[in-house]
Amino acid sequence: MTIIRADPAGIPHCTHNDKERELIHVDCASHIYPDGSVGIHNMCFYVQKNEIVALCGPNGSGKSTLIEHLNGLLTPSEGNIAVNGRSITTGEHSNLWREVGLVFQRSDDQLFAPTVLDDVMFGPRNMGMSVDAAKAAAMEALGAVGAADLVGKLPNYLSGGQKRLVSIAGILAMKPRIIALDEPTSDLDPVHSGMVENLIFDLKQRFGISVVIATHDLDLASRIADRICLVRQGSVFAEGTPAEIFYDPVLLRETGLKPPQIVQVYRAYCQTRGIQEDHHPLTIEDLMELIDRK
Amino acid sequence: MHDGGYIVSATSLSDHIPDLNLITYYAETRRTCFSRVSPWTKFSLLVLIIFLITLTKDLFILAGLYSIVLGAYAGARLPVRKLFAWYALPVIFVLSLIGIMAWNEPGNAVISFSIGGIPCILTDNGILLIIILLLKALIAVTYSLFFLMTTRYRHFSAMIYRIFPTPIDQIFLMAYRFLFLTLAMTGAILKAVRSRGGGLIHSIHMQGQMFAEIFALVFIRSFERSERVHKAMIARGYSGSFGTAVEVPALHLYEYVIIGICAALVIVVALRDTAMGGIVPL
Numbered sequence: 208m209t210i211i212r213a214d215p216a217g218i219p220h221c222t223h224n225d226k227e228r229e230l231i232h233v234d235c236a237s238h239i240y241p242d243g244s245v246g247i248h249n250m251c252f253y254v255q256k257n258e259i260v261a262l263c264g265p266n267g268s269g270k271s272t273l274i275e276h277l278n279g280l281l282t283p284s285e286g287n288i289a290v291n292g293r294s295i296t297t298g299e300h301s302n303l304w305r306e307v308g309l310v311f312q313r314s315d316d317q318l319f320a321p322t323v324l325d326d327v328m329f330g331p332r333n334m335g336m337s338v339d340a341a342k343a344a345a346m347e348a349l350g351a352v353g354a355a356d357l358v359g360k361l362p363n364y365l366s367g368g369q370k371r372l373v374s375i376a377g378i379l380a381m382k383p384r385i386i387a388l389d390e391p392t393s394d395l396d397p398v399h400s401g402m403v404e405n406l407i408f409d410l411k412q413r414f415g416i417s418v419v420i421a422t423h424d425l426d427l428a429s430r431i432a433d434r435i436c437l438v439r440q441g442s443v444f445a446e447g448t449p450a451e452i453f454y455d456p457v458l459l460r461e462t463g464l465k466p467p468q469i470v471q472v473y474r475a476y477c478q479t480r481g482i483q484e485d486h487h488p489l490t491i492e493d494l495m496e497l498i499d500r501k
Numbered sequence: 502m503h504d505g506g507y508i509v510s511a512t513s514l515s516d517h518i519p520d521l522n523l524i525t526y527y528a529e530t531r532r533t534c535f536s537r538v539s540p541w542t543k544f545s546l547l548v549l550i551i552f553l554i555t556l557t558k559d560l561f562i563l564a565g566l567y568s569i570v571l572g573a574y575a576g577a578r579l580p581v582r583k584l585f586a587w588y589a590l591p592v593i594f595v596l597s598l599i600g601i602m603a604w605n606e607p608g609n610a611v612i613s614f615s616i617g618g619i620p621c622i623l624t625d626n627g628i629l630l631i632i633i634l635l636l637k638a639l640i641a642v643t644y645s646l647f648f649l650m651t652t653r654y655r656h657f658s659a660m661i662y663r664i665f666p667t668p669i670d671q672i673f674l675m676a677y678r679f680l681f682l683t684l685a686m687t688g689a690i691l692k693a694v695r696s697r698g699g700g701l702i703h704s705i706h707m708q709g710q711m712f713a714e715i716f717a718l719v720f721i722r723s724f725e726r727s728e729r730v731h732k733a734m735i736a737r738g739y740s741g742s743f744g745t746a747v748e749v750p751a752l753h754l755y756e757y758v759i760i761g762i763c764a765a766l767v768i769v770v771a772l773r774d775t776a777m778g779g780i781v782p783l
Contacts, residue, residue: 278736302738309736316729319678321658325745333738338746361529361654363681377737 228255230385230417231277231307236286237441238272246272248441250286254385254417259407261428262421263452264438265463270421271312273438274387277419279303291384305334308378312389314370318362323349323373326362330381341380348380349373351414352406368399375406379414386410387419392427400427407431429453429467429489437462450487469494517589519646521684527579527650528657535577535651540660540749542756543648546763550644553767554637557774560629563636570640574647584643591638599634603627659747667742674745679730683723690715 231254238246247269254260254277262270275281276288279295288295290306308330311317320326324345331341349355354372357365365373371391378386391407392400408431410416422428428435428449435452436443439462445452452458453470466474469489476498477484488494535543550566557563575581608624615621649657654677661673731739752760 275732280732280736304736304738309733311729311733311736313729315682316726317733319675319730319734320743321674321677321745322655322747325655325674325743325747328746329734329739329743330737332743333740342746359655361525361678363525363678364529381737 225255228257230254230256230291231419232287232289233273233276234287234289236276236283236288238276238281239284245269245441246281247276247283250442252436252443254419256417257411257415258433259411259418259420259431260434260436261432261449262419262436262438262443263423263425263428263462263464264444265423268438269441270438271389272441274309274389274419274421277303277385277387278307278309280309304330305381306384308381308383308386310371310374310378310386310388310391312393314367314374317374317377318365318370321361323354323357323360323362323365327373327377327380330377334381344380344382345376348376351379351409352376353402366399368395368402371395371399371403372406375403379410383416385417385419387421389421390424391420391422392424393422404431423464425453425464425467426469429469437464439463449489453489454484454487473497516583516586519587520583521680523580523583524646524650525654525681528653531578531651533577533651535573535647536653538651539752539756540652540656541752542760543652544660545760547644547648549760549763549767550640553770554640556767556771558633559770559774560633560636562770563633563640567636567640567643570643570647574643577647577651579647579650584646587646588639588642591642592635595634595638596631599631603631606630655745655747656749659745659749662745663749671742674743679723679727682726683719686722686726687715687719690718 231252233250233252236250237248240246250269250273252262252273262273264270272281276283276295277290282288283296286296290303295303318326320329324342327345327348328338328341331344332338336344346355346358349358352372352375354369354376357369357373362370362373375386375388375391388407391403395403404427407418407420410418420428420432432449434446435449436446437452437458438444444462445458453466456466459466465471467489469491473486473488473494474484486493486497488497550570553566554563571581574584604621604623604627606624606627608626610622610624611628612623613620658674658677662670664670665673
């Protein structure tokens with residue numbers, strides 16, 4: 208994959224991709240909020256089967272607005288969004304929540320039921336499952352995220368990390384094809400952050416679910432994403448693999464982001480040793496291997 | 502706070518306002534014989550108690566009932582000192598209600614004076630009226646707290662779901678969780694005020710405007726949060742109703758017997774009061 212940059216003149220630039228694998232296609236979509244602020248503008252974006260896409264950008268760049276479009280919570284003022292080939296801009300978005308699960312940034316906004324079990328069963332019940340089937344789906348999802356022991360707890364007494372796991376279980380129980388997570392590791396301690404990171408991997412590897420994450424945690428994005436989309440001022444500014452994007456200092460500077468820690472360490476290492484940056488390590492393991500070799 | 506060998510959190514706004522967090526903590530963690538009693542039994546007894554205290558004016562029955570309820574509360578290893586602090590609001594409520602009614606009741610004068618030529622006489626019957634109404638209020642409050650603090654919330658909400666029609670059940674199912682969040686939000690704002698030398702009581706006259714702003718802020722934040730919650734519910738296909746899958750523990754045989762005996766006692770008291778000159782609910 209090579210870096211694809213948006214046209215500097217702001218002309219919409221929708222990248223060509225493998226239509227066979229395509230699940231979501233956002234075509235030059237714009238959304239203007241009632242107060243006149245621009246959520247997204249000429250946004251072009253796609254999600255393919257079995258991939259993890261990270262939307263990276265500073266606060267207010269339009270990541271969350273885009274994610275809410277994917278689930279049908281918002282519809283674009285202009286442009287088109289198609290999920291599984293169905294356009295959601297022509298009024299067919301009523302059941303989009305069955306296909307695209309959305310995990311909100313604040314778990315307290317998502318967990319509203321009296322118990323964890325009731326909350327995780329909420330989605331499956333809305334899908335028309337019987338109580339027993341919904342219960343089975345909820346138990347399976349809680350088991351998959353490693354939170355089966357929380358089933359009888361009150362959401363109020365869960366830690367931030369546990370709430371995040373239960374939020375993901377609430378979506379996983381609905382068995383969507385795509386899960387979009389808004390800042391999945393924000394406000395989490397390193398242990399729970401690691402658990403969520405592994406879980407996002409699992410969603411793709413074990414369950415074959417495509418994942419979209421909106422984040423400004425570039426360390427997370429560099430470790431787990433197959434593809435990075437840099438978002439700036441409401442549109443995708445550039446996209447490419449993590450190695451391509453995060454080793455391009457000009458791109459990151461233009462987007463208002465700092466490179467991931469590993470990239471910074473590798474750069475500093477190369478500078479102090481006076482050696483060429485001929486590799487693009489993104490994990491500690493990769494970096495250690497390079498250092499050992501040199 | 503250390504209480505009866507358990508470490509519990511105390512995050513109340515005031516010592517005299519029942520702390521929802523503390524109540525839920527006891528309900529979720531205490532394991533006494535009262536926690537194992539079916540919530541349906543405790544609910545049935547609550548109905549009978551309300552029925553009884555509405556019917557009778559007998560001081561001995563009320564005093565006996567209060568002793569039993571208080572004994573059960575203490576026996577469930579619930580915080581008695583906190584309970585007495587929580588009595589402040591019901592006591593103020595009762596006194597404000599009968600502060601006028603109790604004066605000039607027929608009977609033997611105990612206190613007598615006049616204000617601007619209007620005689621004010623507190624008689625023995627007036628004092629009895631205050632005591633009876635206070636006992637009734639304290640019985641209701643003590644048993645209600647006992648019920649809440651020995652019943653797991655999931656069972657409580659499941660009972661509400663099964664007893665009440667929509668939308669009352671929906672309101673109960675959702676309100677509880679957000680009551681916590683709103684309290685937490687209010688607590689956080691008050692902490693911020695206290696951390697800069699403000700306070701809820703001592704500076705309320707000086708900082709009235711500031712407190713008005715705090716509560717306005719809580720209202721606005723609650724409104725914003727409710728919008729986000731609604732959005733999160735829509736994202737999972739919410740279409741207007743949801744339920745709970747929790748089963749309320751069923752009654753054991755001995756619980757039927759207890760309810761039967763209590764119901765019989767209430768009927769006996771009601772019949773006795775009728776025979777003694779009719780029931781006059783107070």
